[in-house]
Amino acid sequence: MLALVLGATAQAQKRYDPGASDASIKIGQTLPYSGPASAYAVIGRVQAAYFRKVNDEGGVNGRRIDFVSLDDGYAPPKTFEVSRRLVEQEKVLLLFQTVGTPTNMAIHEYVNARKVPHLFVATGASKWNDPVGHPWTMGWQPNYQTETQVYARDILKERPNARIAVLYQNDDYGKDALKGLRDGLGAKAAGMIAAEASYEVTDATIDSQILQLKASDADVLVNIATSKFAAQAIRKVHDIGWQPRHYLNNISQSVGAVLTPAGLNKSVGLITSIYNKDPTDPKWADDPAMQEWRAFMRRYYPEGNVEDALNVYGYGAARALVQVLKQCGDDLTRQNVMRQAANLRNFETGVELPGVRLNTSPTRHAPMQAMQLARFDGKSWVEIGHVINVAD
Incomplete structure (x- = not known):
């Protein structure tokens, strides 16, 4: 009898919204796999590869990531159409790293009205840091x-x-x-x-x-x-x-x-x-985090360009999302996803510059607020001065 009670209690502690279950977590994304901004398509490709790695290692708290990344051609009307499909037909738990300011503007009101987490938006517009007016949206990079x-x-x-x-x-x-x-x-x-x-x-x-x-x-x-x-x-x-x-x-x-x-x-x-480590800079050749990234690229995304900084960018954001999902535990409701996304404390993905850490709160939806100037020398970016924390 005691075992039955404990089993029922454990089951009761698990909470799910659409897109989550004992077995999986479904994540949606729109990206310009075609059109004038198609260079950013690698973001989705490297993230799909990273989630495959996570799944091979047992998933997040035992749940596989089901990643659905669709083409919007960098056309706002298409972004809206595809995002509605992800939310209403695919039943994703959240939207992740949707690319572009005009495209994200097309879905900004929609996702907030539907109370769907709109996480780590891949654009630096200042409007993504609006926890009062748009509490379901969160930015990523410095604005x-x-x-x-x-x-x-x-x-x-x-x-x-x-x-x-x-x-x-x-x-x-x-x-x-x-x-x-x-x-x-x-x-x-x-x-x-x-x-x-x-x-x-x-x-x-x-x-x-x-x-x-x-x-x-x-x-x-x-x-x-x-x-x-x-x-x-x-x-x-x-x-x-x-x-x-x-x-x-x-x-x-x-x-x-x-x-x-x-x-x-x-x-x-x-x-x-x-704000990320430059994959072409020799100074990071022996950096453990970048060595880990290169090993990941070789195994899970061998066709990816290791000189493309977008492959570092997308990888870092994917690691941060996995951290948020880990923090959610067995409470995979949309509300708790946002609660945990707004509870990152000095989190490091490993691919940001030393001194660049992720910090969020219920009143700050801007994870990164530090950067450094750099000059291109013909081979790589050479840092100028020191990391500037704009929050200061």
Whole structure:
């Protein structure tokens, strides 16, 4: 009789929402496996590989991860359609690392109304850190406004009389980053920003925008662009003989996916911000966490490019999600998933820079708030200065 009571009590302690059971945890994702932002597709591929590794090792608290990652082509209407399918037909427990600012904006209200965890969104827009207005959404990387404020501070220090040109994507992502730059320059913004040029994700090239910006006689260029267009800009700037101090936003700093297609020789001198360890930097060759990552890549994702920083990015986010699910124990309700996601304390995935730790709370849905400037030397990113904790 006692055994029966204890068994019933243990069973009663298990709590599940759609997508969770004794056997598995179903996770949904939308990504641009096609379209103008398809360079980011590797995020989903490396995460699928990591979840296979987790399953091979017994899953999370004995439950397999069932990962459903679907193509949205970086088209907001498609993102909404696919996300509804994941939530209403696939019955996923949560959405994870959905890519892109405009695409996530398309589902922001929907997932919060449905009370579906919208975790570690793969975009740096500041609006993902809104635990009061949108408590079911949580960001991942340092936000775009913070990043461009760091660039502004560096410009004011290194070139206080600069004429600045800005290339930006004409959507919430680009405008968010542009606002951060203006805010960082403060009262000097109007006098220092000499030209701005936007592009649409449907554009074939941004050559005309680069020529327009060069004509402003700017000596600083802030490149707020996704991978395809960032590579085009780097190449065009070099080919026309323009030599500005060139800041490249973090989401496009992958050596494998952006700088190599642009031309490594044409990328020398670029400045960006980093928070992950650069897989092309020899300094991490003997780092235990990066050795573990390389071993994982060899076994579970051998076709993956070990020079592509997005493979480090996606791996780190997947490790963080597994930590959240471990913390959930047998309470795999959506409410508890959010409770545990908002209860990360100095968690390290191993692939972030030393000093970059994940910290969240019910009032802070921004896991990472530290970064470091770096300059490209033709082979890898070389760190400049020290890690900047923007929360300070």
